[in-house]
Amino acid sequence: MSNCDKIRKRLAEDGVEAAELPEVASHLEGCAGCAAFLETLGGVEAALHELPMTDATDALVAKTLRAVRRAARDDGAGSGGGGASARPAVRDRWFAAGLAASVLIATGIGLNMGPDVPSYKRNVGDQLASFDMFDSSDEIRNYSKAATREQVIVMESPAYKGEDISRLESRSGSSAASPPADKKKDASGYLFGGEAGGLADDLALTESAEEVEREQDIVAQLDAEDQNRQTGERSKLNRLNEQSEPTVSVAAPPPPPPPQLEPEEKLFAPPAGVKSKDSDDRVVESVSPGLIAPPKNESSRGDQSLQALDESSRDQVAAIEGNDKKPARKRQSGVGRTADPDQIVAPVPDGWADTDVTGKERRIVVVPELASKPKPKPAPVVYRDRALAAGFIERYRSLDGLTFQDPAGYWANTYIPGDPAMRVLGARLRDWNRAAFGSRGAFEQSVRGVVQPFDAPRDAALAVYLSADTPAIDGPTRMRIQVGLKGAERQGGRRPAMNIGLVIDLRGVVAPGAGARIRALILALESAKQPEDRFSLIVAGPGGGLVVAPEQFKHGPLRVAMDLMFGAGRDAGDPAVGLTEAVGLAAESARSGDDPAAVLGSSLVMLVTGSSMAGELEALESMAHRNAVAGLPLSIIGLAAGENPRQVDRLVAAGQGNRRILDSAQAAEGLVDRELHAASRAVARAVRLRIRLAPGVKLIDVMGSRRLAEPQAERVREAEQSIDRRLSRNLGIQADRGDDEEGLQIVIPAYQAGDEHVILLDVVVEKAGPIADVTARYKDVIHLKNGVARASLTVARGSAIAGPLELNVFKNLVAREYALRTGDAGRYLTVGDMRGAIDSIVALRDLIGDLRATVTGWRSDPDLAADESSLNDYLSALSASAVADADQRHFVAASLRYAAFLKLQTAAR
Secondary structure, rough: OHHHHHHHHHHHOOHHHHHHHHHHHHHHHHHHHHHHHHHHHHHHHHHHHHHOOOOOOOOHHHHHHHHHHHHHHHHHHHHHHOOOOOOOOOOOOHHHHHHHHHHHHHHHHHHHOOOOOOOOOOOHHHHHHHHOOOOHHHHHHHHOOOOHHHHHHHHHHOOOOOOOHHHHHHHHHHOOOOOOOOEEEEEOEEOOOOOOOHHHHHHHHOOOHHHHHHHHHHHHHHHHHHHOOHHHHHHHHHHHHHHHHEEEEOOOOOOEEEEEEOOOOOOOOOOOOEEEEEOOOOOOOOOOOOOEEOOOOOOOOOOHHHOOOHHHHHHHHOOOOOOOOOOOOOOEEEEEEEEOOOEEEEEEOOOOOOOOOOOOOEEEEEOOOOOOOOOOOOOOOOOOOHHHEEEEEEEEHOOOOOOOOOOOOOOOOOOOOEEEOOOHHHHHHHHHHHHHHHHHHOOHHHOOOOOOOOOOOOOOOEEEEEEEEEOOOOOOOOEEEEEEEOOOOOOOOOOOOOOOEEEEEOOOOOOOOOHHHHHHHHHHHHOOOOOOOOEEEEEEEEEOEEEHHHHHOHHHHHHHHHHHHHHHOOOOOOOOOOOOHHHHHHHHHHHHHHOOOOOOOEEEEEEEOOOOHHHHHHHHHHHHHHHHOOOOEEEEEEEEOOOOOOHHHHHHHHHHHEEOOOOOOOHHHHHHEEEEEHHHHHHEEEEEEEEEOOOOOEEEEEEEOOOOOHHHHHHHHHHHHHHHHHHHHHOOOOOOOOOOOOEEEEEEEEEEEOOEEEEEEEEEEEOEEEEEEEEEEEOOOOOOEEEEEEEEEEEOOOOOOHHHHHHHHHHHHHHHHHHHHHHHHHHHOOOOHHHHHHHHHHHHHHHHHHHHEEEEEOOOOHHHHHHHHHHHHHHHHOOOOHHHHHHHHHHHHHHHHHHHHHHHOEOOO
């Protein structure tokens, strides 16, 4: 919970008086949002104080006092030892007094809402709902509405369920008779005084023994429910909140269904043993053991007539596709089913699927609301069944139509240290003017990666973790195995002497602003140069070559060189130097000054480019590999004018260097500092992961990676052995590489301090027992030794509820789905396919909402709630007039692609 949430919760609980507290007052001075919240809360309290006072009836007062006295008597009986006839003690007399006060307050508000006060239309909960109490947490927002719904929650308790309502009303009315004449009253006619004997007389007059016993059961049930209020009652409050707010539900095509769907009666195929209820609010009770929570009714119905439907709600739904047709008449929602009487079915846009994976007709449903009620923002989505979550889980549990791969050989490394490849895109999005989208323009800014449960090792450079998304099985089961890596936390020390060949790519037209960034980078490198460093400057393009030799890398010669590079002296007709040739010159310059005893990574080639490298990619990749084997890594600094991230990734992987993005001239100094200290940040070198699957475990895929062909695998072996020999020679770490190992192998050239990385394997496990083990062998450059980290995984037999580790694996799988869908939506929008973008976003939004309602513990997950909120923001943007502008549409598409990237980044704890 953020600090703003805590302050607002404090104000909501304690009232405006809490603003005088020092910690609250200091926060309000610097937070306009919380100050506005306080002002609105004050208005609500002022409106309550303006309500006319209405005295409670004598009957109500008499019954309240009897309840207080009964609580006091029971408390005394309980302390006296009591026998079998003693009534169960209520929590305490303070609870009884509070209960009495709650009844009086609720009665007063109910009377004030009668015909005597026609101007008061909404209760306190509705007024609080008309503004944002908290950022996006439904759980906290529902807390503020709990007081106005306490009676409803009591009625939902098992003690009340099934009880005849008329009997309850008659019990309430049974106290309407005037109190006995011998009871004392004050000037207002209220009872006071009252000894224990009088209390017994009151009870005898108004309540039978059966009714007293029933109330005992209710009080005991409330005691039990109060113990679980954080889980059970909050869920009820969430449902009440959803039922009290007008809702717009937009259904869209879900992810592609798994092959060979079973008939609708089965809903999904075995082996999970799905059970379903054949009703309008269909609920999947069991798909993946341990993942899905007990089903709950999530439906929401309007409380107004069809004639009161707000036309703007229909327009909002139609605007998503630009459809200006009038809403269609109410129609059947499916075979054997009838649409809810309080709902209107809007037309399905052309091109949208008519049915979902369950065979039910797809509808765009608008739940009616008062036409006069303002709508500051679209209402949350209500999910009517668990079909989307069940379909997603089944897609990754289905055993049909699978192909398996040999769980051996070399696979591509997906860990590349350095700044994110899309940092330039992020910088552009930070400068994007989002005013056209109002308060719903956060988009990718609210997306957060998955927090990994990995602890950094204390006495080693690297730790390895192994887990799965299924805790127990009874037979052949498809699951995900997760390999997690965590580097040791280590403060950066003094960097080694650096030997760098700097290549500036000026083959094409220099983009606006790129020249200033390149100048800033060269000057930052010159400023950071220490006496023992050795730098040289090489240019690719017209008039290129070795421009500044290592012994001349000083301020004066650099100024002259930059004037020639970016001034009028540059002639496009001069002989051009190709990029491959320039990189070769830089490698030769660095190699001539390389110290074989120096730290690995202290000699390197640094390429600064903003142009495509497609024409020379193969030659550059081969050269980068040869140089890396010789101890000269290749790092690439992108200007993003036309540079392709995939080309950069290939070269960085072959050259064993870093990828960095220079998005502004001001960032040059920090970038240079990080690159110069990169060699000292590495905690492990030549990391070889060996993953062995037990007999009977079949590999479907290593998600996000690929199997390397033999030529690529040979390059990996050569690079690994080169690092092994050099560290043996320079640091005295014994060389131990050469032979291949059994199992699946991934080689990571260098692993940096504090980094986390996840590898997911999609497998089929035939039976319970040991299913996998992983060994990480590495060169520990902290402790100067060969390091080994191991982990193994065993799956139990039977069934078990998924715990935090299993849910973490499943959440990483959902993150991949989020990245895939948002990336697709960004590409659709880039080429002008608005329908494709909307389909992808709506399907993902509905899936995440369904998963939150289905998977145990995810309803209040803040990261998934933020994901769902961001997707609703995207849908709101695509229905706004602002996306008619090509520039704004381009930024929304870029935001979607960047959100896909961010979701796969590990979040800090």
